[in-house]
Amino acid sequence: MKGQTVGGRYALEREIGRGGMGIVWQAFDQMLRRDVALKLMMPENVASFEARRNFEQEATTVARLRNEHIVQVHDYGIDEGSPYIVMELLEGEDLETRLRRARQLPAATVLSLLRQLSSGLEAASAAGIVHCDLKPANVFLARGASGESVKILDFGVGWRLSEARNWSGVRLGTPAYMSPEQVRGAVPHPLADLWSLGVIAYRALTGRLPFSMENLPGLIVSICTDPFPLPSSLDPALLPGFDRFFERALAKDRTRRFQSSRELVAAFAAVCDAGSKPAKILVVDDEPDMHLLLKLHFRRNKSSTAYELIFAEDGQRALEELRRHPDIDVVVADINMPVMDGLTLLERIPEVNPLARTVIVSAYGDMTNIRRAMNRGAFDFLFKPIDFADLETTLEKTLRSVEQHRQKAQANEENDLLRKFTNAALVERLRALGPAGAAASEALEATVAFVDVFRFTRVAQERPPAEATRLLNANFEVIVPELLAQGGVVDKFVGDAVMAVFHGPEHLERALAACVAVREQLETVARRAGKDSPYAHGVCAGVSTGSVLAAEVGSHACARLGYTVLGEAVNAASHLARAALAGEILVDEAVCRAARQGFKFESAGARSVWPRAESTIVYRVAGRDVVRQPLGEEPTVQISLEPRPA
Template sequence: MSKILVVDDEVDLEILIKQKFRKQIRQNEYEFVFAINGKDALEKLVDIPDMDIVLSDINMPEMDGLTLLTKLNELNPLLKSVMVSAYGDMDNIRTAMNRGAFDFITKPIDFKDLTITMEKTLKHARQLKETLKAIKENNILKMYVDENVLNFMGSQEYEATIMANENIEATVMFIDLCGFTAISENTTPDVVVTMLNTYFDVMVKEILAQEGHIDKFIGDAIMAVFKGDYHLDRAIDAALAVRDQINARPAADDSTKFQPKVSIGIKSGEMISGNIGSSDLKRLDYTVIGDNVNTAARLQDAAGENQIIISESCYEQVKESFQCKKVGSINMKNKASPITVYEVLE
């Protein structure tokens, strides 16, 4: 059953929706929850945290739809919203889309269009949840995998594939949350973890959208790997989206007033892919290692707030697709000569 939160101060809409979707409601396909404004909607979401999508009017008393959209992004970045607006209200529509709305429809509501839009949004929401569930299950499996489990899972061919070590062409991206270490030293653990997980959810969403893989979380940083066609281009697209989404987030609504910013390093090339870790401890991590991975981490170290830094070799590959500027040469540990780096602007 799909749970849909409808937010609108027009009480007649509740009656209309229940009439139009009575068949789906009877068959337990849809469950509608109704709120009269943004404030009421947030209270409903606290009571029902597993809501699938939100359908919200823009103009409402107490808390309007655009303010609600900002609050939803803070509460649950994966919760998809469809905004409802009157014809000609393009300024509000653009603002809504810039704040992360998935789609919009116009009033008076065309219920055929509403049904199609809801189904499209629900499908996207389900795909996101399934992807995150698969990642979570895979990470849990990796923590406990040993020879007996591998034998249980399948054939010798399957085991050989799981344990295979190989050279691959890929792109590695490191994203660091600037200044967060200072926050973690002076704030309660619950606040720190909640804030960090919220920012990570924003980053993960954009990485998955470009078919990237979350290799690991390292403190307040993420290591992501992109494989396949145009892996470097997709990594840069993800980096730009992460930077934009993080910059769009408001300062933390607590004593820290923390304003999130990211620094990003990206390097593409050959690397070793395999199971790295301790067999005795039964902790193996399927990851990538090599000079290009180390370089990506050091490029991130060299990046400042809001900077996306790439090497000259990466710049030569993408200079026709992205606007970049030369930063200069930097010295790197274990590198005999300085390397030339570029900043990706847009």
């Protein structure tokens, strides 16, 4: 094709790249007399209406975005039936090529990448566009007169947020960089691009992907279920702060992630700054010579930049310095001092700074006081005269302990905030949603849904325990977010089923919508992961509505108490789920009649629902009606009385 003219003005000169949708050529614009990049659709895709539409959408999408970190589109056209896009010509290499050659990049370089990518993503998000395929191959490092600049390429599978109603769940990005909700086929959201940005940062920093499997089904399960290796475990030179950064950037629950690219970049920059920020050491000693010796040593020593020394003459002044500098990491305190001695200070430090660690200094032979200090919480001790090599080793060890202590404290805080799956959270949610607030035991109008992974018991019997648990959790990672998205509260997990309670306005409709969404999400991810994946089981569900009792139950004597809901609706939902076949959401006729907004129901025939009782007619939820009824009107419910073959 070299030498061919496209669109009557673009002369093809050399091929510079190709992908799934098209071939990129360097071309010469004969009208404006400049070099450009021209993307031609792959010949085998030209006949596909969907491919042509996506190709055109890429051109129109990028043309709307004006940002220095997004490749610019100059023209779009069709030449002899084949679409083409004309873009600015970039010199350099993509990030994928760079990472294959260099494997890892310094944190400062990664920060620069993130800042520029953030700028481009902000522009896309402001225009209501989600990239959906952000990866190193679509990040170009362009050389220019002022240095290297990052450009985001290929919005071919991009998505406009305004088109959410038309979402079919069939678009794909590159699985290794896709968020849990994206691999499940959820409607694209800007936070999915931030997940991809986090994966890019992880790979650039560590040299490997956070989730890596040999096959697509295993990768999907890993993304939705598994933890990733902490960066510090892969490279000891990486700061522990990066572990916490990626725990948030790659959180399975998107509400726990960074909520904007600016927030993500600021957090990464804070970790980088912390790495260059010297540790604060408070030296408490009434001997002026000790202050002078330490200053001279660290001034001459190369490690002087690693520590910022603060001095105090006694324990009382030390407490004042701790209040003035709440970020002090280590206190090095002599035992024998006027006003307040080291042992008394040791007991007072946790009141002011519970995260600081204390190293006690004493004379040789003073083992009685050393033992007292260790019993009162001192981390370590040193003898006078100070051995500076021993001092530095002790400081390094103590600082590592401080960092571990801070990580543990932060994890405890997060755990306290993230108890959304506990029964206690159920009652709190019901209280918040109730019109006047619910008491610890109170009758409430609610809808209960049991969602069961169909016939998973056999997997639990045939697979090793750890593997079976992982596969079950892979399903729950799809099910639970959809229940929560509709305002449901997870009450408990019962074997391979989850029980959720919906309360407040339109609780029945929200429960039905959640169950339909669960079914659709699992069907989508099963198509992607294959028939042998854990998602291929599908779900069976039962939904019932009515009065329930929110109550504290258990044994006060044994201190084993929990909050849950009780009542006929709970039992009915459980039995309906047990009677359902794969993919079925079963309800009774009362639920069909009570649904205020449009759902399609069809008869599932007579089923043996209740133990030791006659079979009863039940209905399956076929899906949502296109038209939703206003709340003030009578509901339109479609019920087909002819049973569908099971």
